[in-house]
Amino acid sequence: MSDANLRIGLVQVTSTTRVEDNATLTEGPIREAAARGAQLVSLPEVVNLVDMRKGRSSQEARLEEEDPCLALYRKLARELGIWIHAGSLVVKLEDDDRMANRAFMIDDxxxxxxxxxxxxxxxxxxxxxxSYRESKLFRPGDKAVLVDTPWGKIGLTICYDVRFPHLHRQLAEAGARILLNPAAFTRKTGKAHWHTLLTARAIETTCFVAAAAQCGDHDDGRETFGHSLVVSPWGDQLADGGTEPGVVIADLDLTLIDKTRGMVPSLKNGRPFTLTEV
Incomplete structure (x- = not known):
């Protein structure tokens, strides 16, 4: 039986090109979120390193076991008694000259x-x-991931994944009740699509969707949109982080998931079909 309520905290920051600096940058907001009662704290995409320049980022990135941000988040989770979702870390790989854009779910x-x-x-x-060429920087994953938590199953996605509805539906059909979509959305595409995409993913999956976001002007010249967002299964936008760094807190009434699925049982009503060209 999962807990019926979850207080979630989303950390919105402007990460730099230095891993150690980003550990320092994020510790305070995590502690603030925990002090405000957050049971699960989610961090943005590439929270440990924002640098789209491959040569620079590959020199700065660390192996998973050597990353100071990951070590800090594990320590804080134990100390504060909270779950921490490192939305993604840039992780060096031993078997590829590219890196991984990797999320971590850390328990209490x-x-x-x-x-x-x-x-x-x-x-x-x-x-x-x-211009962006993530495929030159990162080795893409090939596995969707669900994680069991005290609040039910949570599906993990990252940023551009939000534009692929089938991934989110498969996570929901497999039991996801909450979807996390941390991001470093560009300002231009964010203004056009961010709120609409996240709201659509919540409505069509009847899941809560929470997206911690990067914001502001970054050292490598990147401009990110911010607006960390929490959306209910009905499509209501429960919290919006605006454009400045900070902490967003939202209380999720998880009983709304089953209520919404009772009113709109689209996950049950899906049917297989074939495509015919005429």
Missing amino acids: QGEIRARYDKIHMFDVDLEGGE
């Missing part, structure tokens, strides 16, 4: 319960010369 004993490597890579050229 400081143990790593789950890892998830981002599946979908953001490769795009935007107007104004802004």
Whole structure:
């Protein structure tokens, strides 16, 4: 039997190009979220290192067992008695010259319960010369991940994954009740699509969706949108972090999941079909 309520904290920061600096940057907000009663604290994508320059980022990134941010989050989880979701860390790999964009779910004993490597890579050229080639930086994952928690099963996704509804539906059909989508969304695409995409994923899966986000102007020239967001299974936006660094707290009444699924049983009503061209 899962707990019926969850107070979640989303940490919104402007991560730098230095791993040690980002450990210092995030410790205070995690402690603040715990002091405000958060039982689960979620951090943004690439929270330990925002640097799209492959040469620089590959030199700064650490192996998982050597990363000071991961070590800190495990320590804080034990000390504060909370679960911490490291939305993703840039992790050096021993068997690939690319890195992993890897999420970690850490329980209140400081143990790593789950890892998830981002599946979908953001490769795009935007107007104004802004260009992203995540596939050159990161080795994509190939496994969707559900983790058992005191609040039921939680599905892990990362940023650009939000544009792939089938991933979220499969997580929901497998039992997810909460979906986490930490991000470093660009300002341009964020203004256009962020709220709509997250709300759509919540409505179509009848899950709570929570997305901790990077914000502001980063050292490597990247501009991120912010607006860490929590959305209910009905599509109500429960909390929005705006554009500045800070902590977002939201109380999730998890009984709303089954109530919503009773009113809109779309997960049960799905049927197989074939595509016919005429």
